[in-house]
Amino acid sequence: MAPAEPNALAFRPKGEPPVFEEERKGWKGYIEWEKYPEKKKRAAEVLKQYDFPVPPEFQLQPLPKSNPILTGERWKQYHYAMGPSLEKVPDISWEYVKKEKAADMLHVLQFPYNGESPRERLVETEITPNDTFFIRNHGGVPEIDPQEYTLDIFGLVKNPKRLTLADLQNEELFPRQTNTVTLQCSGTRRLEQIGVYPGDGDELINAPWAEGAIGNAVWTGVSLKKVIKHCGGLIDGADNLEFYGADTYFKKGQAMNYVVSVPWRKVKANEVLLAWEMNGEPLPKIHGFPLRTVVFGYIGARSCKWLYQIKGIRGPSQAPVGKQNAMYSNGFSIQDMPVSSAIMSPADMDQIVHDGQVKLKGWAYSGGGRWPVRVEVSGDGGSVWYEVPPENMSTKYFHGWRLWEIDMPVDAEGWLEFCVRCWDNALNTQPTFVRSAWNWDLHVTSSCHRVKIYSMNRSKPMTAQRLKLLEEKGMSILPITRPLEIDLETDEHYDQAMEAMGGRDPKE
């Protein structure tokens, strides 16, 4: 078995590199695998020649402190092995990260690109800017000329059609629809689960996300319902729609396109958008240009980027995942996101001097068309809760998050556990502890988000005195693990104090 990343050997092609022609003019880095079984077969043969590096161990061991945290050597090598049409995709994709995303993104995985919003900026604006919006890609970025772009609707639809971008944008054919919708990776806050127990291995690296794999944007496009109606509707008992992305995905030695499905009943509710605009701008390349789906209230994975075809099918699309300890049929499918929230400020392990209250800021969200109605915070690990004043919560949307802030009373000193819970309009709330909601898949971490805070309350006279002393001497109290170079009391004070409490030893 090859060594784990990042000690993976450099990729060395074996024999003549395979040639997988790009099918379409103006579409780069896109191979159509799904229509050509012989291509899939050839790709599997090529992949079998290699001993690809195994994924790095990051659950049983501490995460590297680098940025990118993980580099994705194995995924890059899958692409290198595919020959000229895909071998440059990892580099091209990284160029788009540098071009389209903020410099302070937290790069959780370099390739396929998984990036988290900069922590301190995530809750500054109700609408997340395009350059800081999180990304969880499953493959590289295909480059598609919008003039050459078409979308095929086929399968169990009455009148299969090929539509251009101009067709979709023709308001005489389709009314335009704009919605504020939060997208969330089901892996958000996975780190909290890993911190308690590692998960079973997944074929695709499950990125070690913190609380930033969520964002809220204004999306413009057409409702998929109208497009299906335009094709005469579904036929023969079709009840799901399958989306195909132009990116290449790899699983268990097979090359494939990215494929997911949503039920027709979700589409019928006008909750699936074919979107070309994100926050009033054309979709960035790395976010699925020229067209993607946006599925309201669902796991982000259904919001297929670089969408090139939609197929009417009966029953949901299959995407079995091999686990060490679970058959896929043991599990259930993730669609709606559960109620969740996070404290984005202060950060875990912060050591805070305050005067009896601490400002907390964060986000709250509930999927499936539910919305946050109340947010509560606790300074004692989940016993006493304070309600965030309703006026400190941002706009209510059917499918959007709410930002919140509160000045929470904090009396106690030393290490405290701050936590947050959200109640949605169906009165769902969050389990108190990670263990209560831990699952082998490490998805949908929905327990109360917790941060450990070292509290120094200056409204306490002895603390005020100590802080003043340190200030006078120009010494820092941080980090609190450092020894103090001075004594906080004189020998005389010590003797008096000990005598006052009856000495160290009891009386005979």
Added chain:
Amino acid sequence: MAPAEPNALAFRPKGEPPVFEEERKGWKGYIEWEKYPEKKKRAAEVLKQYDFPVPPEFQLQPLPKSNPILTGERWKQYHYAMGPSLEKVPDISWEYVKKEKAADMLHVLQFPYNGESPRERLVETEITPNDTFFIRNHGGVPEIDPQEYTLDIFGLVKNPKRLTLADLQNEELFPRQTNTVTLQCSGTRRLEQIGVYPGDGDELINAPWAEGAIGNAVWTGVSLKKVIKHCGGLIDGADNLEFYGADTYFKKGQAMNYVVSVPWRKVKANEVLLAWEMNGEPLPKIHGFPLRTVVFGYIGARSCKWLYQIKGIRGPSQAPVGKQNAMYSNGFSIQDMPVSSAIMSPADMDQIVHDGQVKLKGWAYSGGGRWPVRVEVSGDGGSVWYEVPPENMSTKYFHGWRLWEIDMPVDAEGWLEFCVRCWDNALNTQPTFVRSAWNWDLHVTSSCHRVKIYSMNRSKPMTAQRLKLLEEKGMSILPITRPLEIDLETDEHYDQAMEAMGGRDPKE
């Protein structure tokens, strides 16, 4: 401020190195600081010239995976700064580690030497061999010629005396005493507290101990009570005895000898031994040769090594420690050790295949003259407890630990928390969670020891089937975080299973 270890700059002496003459023939690496205020003053002046490296941060960040884990650059540099009589002590001390201790010791701190017994060997024998017995030194190893050795008894004693080793070993003067006594560093299991919350900084590095800073040995020597009686007893209200070790200790810019005290009432109970033999052999150099105290049931720190004088005093010895957030008079003195226990096998994060029961092995101890009467283990984090059969517990001593083992029934699969608690003869038992007993000092970690275990129960048919499949294919299930390269079910099985549960989506 100097950089934190291990990026500390190499030590460069400033000006002419100081000369602190070794006082006594046959005593190397020993400076008498306590009798000579002018020496102490000079040492303080020398120390003030330097910008010593700060201790490494190991509480807010993961511990290095090296062995030694920490090297103690700052403490070494203190010694280098003292000139010819101490500058070689760090190297000499390390040579004794290599000569006297087992090759597989866990070196928690290279200098002053802090070493933990090899985990897997600690609970093999009721009596801990000398070469694996833990060590928590506070300075370097002084080399003392036993022929030149003397012990001074002075202070508030009626007839101060100087005794040779031959005097102490003269059975006509003093009856010989042999006891089985467990010594324990009060820092044992500190890692569990750090894992939850870091502590405040201490001047001396508080080593990141796991469960191996404890050991049980047979000690031979004389009772200190008899020696004090030989000197005519204590006078003038003296109620404590102060021990002086020949090692050099540094605190807040001062050089000093290692000094601690115990109450006379402890001595009167014949629970303080002046020992020259450990497990039937002369004390190893690194364990205090030629003479040390062994204080039964107390924190190991009172069992002073390289003992060279004993002073009768009124009230306990002072040893104030500067903390970021605490005055010494806020705290209380650690003497008796609380009831505690640990699971030494399996180890935390082990992934275990079993047939419905798992063997657990460990130690249990209670200080202050109490002893373990019962040990209980839990496979569910502390709800249901199983008693260790009394016949599976080692010999009962007034001052010794007990080893134990049990085949614990384990039904559940996935991540479980195994934990242990001990009840002593005073019916003390351990708090269930670390948080319940966490303290800023990170001493006496006494909550139930916990290990996280991934359970795979082969007595479950589906698990047996999965393990058989992997075995046939020559594949390992470990580590469980690795993706499985095969599917555990066919597409047909998946389809059947999903149909059997009514499909993925509900009915209209």
